[in-house]
Amino acid sequence: MKTGKKLKIVSVMTILSILLVLAGCGAKQDSTNKESSNNQKVAVKHELGTTKVPENPKRIVVLELSFVDALHGLGIKPVGIADDNKKDMIEQLVNGKMKYTSVGTRQQPNLEVVSSLKPDLIIADVQRHKAIYKDLQQIAPTIELNSRESTYEENIDAFKTIAKATGENKKAEERLNKHEETIAELKKEVKEENGQTILPAVVRDTSFQAHTSASYDGGFLENLGFKDAVQSKEAYAEMNLEQLSDINPDILILANNEGKLLTDEWKSNPLWKNLKAVKNHKVFVVDRNLWTRFRGVVSSEAIGKDTVKLLHDQQK
Known part of the structure; x- marks a missing residue:
């Protein structure tokens, strides 16, 4: 083989090697950026303090019915609901069938089932679930809001908090504007x-x-x-x-x-x-x-x- 041809082959191989390295670095960088984005947290104030929750949580467990209503209003489906083992009650609430896992009663949710769902956010009622707040926090980031004994105004505030925790502030604003129009009518x-x-x-x-x-x-x-x-x-x-x-x-x-x-x-x-x-x-x-x-x-x-x-x- 002539020296010129050898040099050309070596040059091509060198260029390919460099391109592969750069591609690998790019892929690693994309992966790092994606991981960094997924790890971003949002500080959410609630009745028991402030909890850092993942940005745009995907696996949400709710332990009160009003929180199902709030997520329904935002177009979000929880993976788990404390439904008192009454699926028909949830169907009535959301006006149709919805796939989810029951985590037991609102009064005594089954924490093993909650944990098995691998939630990235738990929404609990401060009246019912204050005593198990630490247990819930060990499973996933948890916010506790007024529900069982909430006033109408407190319920609206809870809706806004849930919107912030789920990254749906804009959708919540639009939904509340529609709500005010409905009430006015x-x-x-x-x-x-x-x-x-x-x-x-x-x-x-x-x-x-x-x-x-x-x-x-x-x-x-x-x-x-x-x-x-x-x-x-x-x-x-x-x-x-x-x-x-x-x-x-x-x-x-x-x-x-x-x-x-x-x-x-x-x-x-x-x-x-x-x-x-x-x-x-x-x-x-x-x-x-x-x-x-x-x-x-x-x-x-x-x-x-x-x-x-x-x-x-x-x-x-």
Whole structure:
């Protein structure tokens, strides 16, 4: 072989070697950049402090129903939900089927199942899950927000926090603008009833639990233009028929338990018959899940629409 040809072959091989090295460096650099991006954190303030969560988390576990509502409003599907082992309840909440893993009850979520899902974000309720916050943090970054005892305003704040934690601030802003427009339209629909006293309550076999102005549904109804018949800093108030008679609301909204109800015993009592809401046919039985369990931007709009329908149907 001639020397010239040898030199050409060596030169080609050298160039190829350099290109391969550069390509390898580029690939390594891309990998490093990608890894760096995936490792970026967002500091999220919540009820128990500040937690650094991954940017744009993909595997989210939620331990309260209002957080399902919030993610649904943002177009995000959680991988795990504390659904009280009632998949039909979640289907009702999101208005359709959704694939996820149940992590047990809201009161006592199964931490082994939560861990098995390898979440990169856990959203928990500060009232229910404060005691297991450290356990949850050992599984994945966790934020604890107001849900079970939240007011309507606190629920909106929680929605904004969840949006920040999931990297969906812009989508949240758009959704809240739409929410305000919806509420404004609903207010017009119930304009004739504005200022009337209203009392949402949960009725069980041995109790009548009034939801006050500090409750989620009570606060939301006030936002629509009604006045909660029980003004209080406490969200709930147990009362008997005599106390209900003294308050005498214009409208009664009853979210009944299944089975025997305390109000069944009251219906033959003159105090019940003389209630303004009873005499004016403004006692309405509503869905317990929607009115007292779900809570959230999407669910509150459904409550508002339900209120309009109930009142308008009653007038026909």
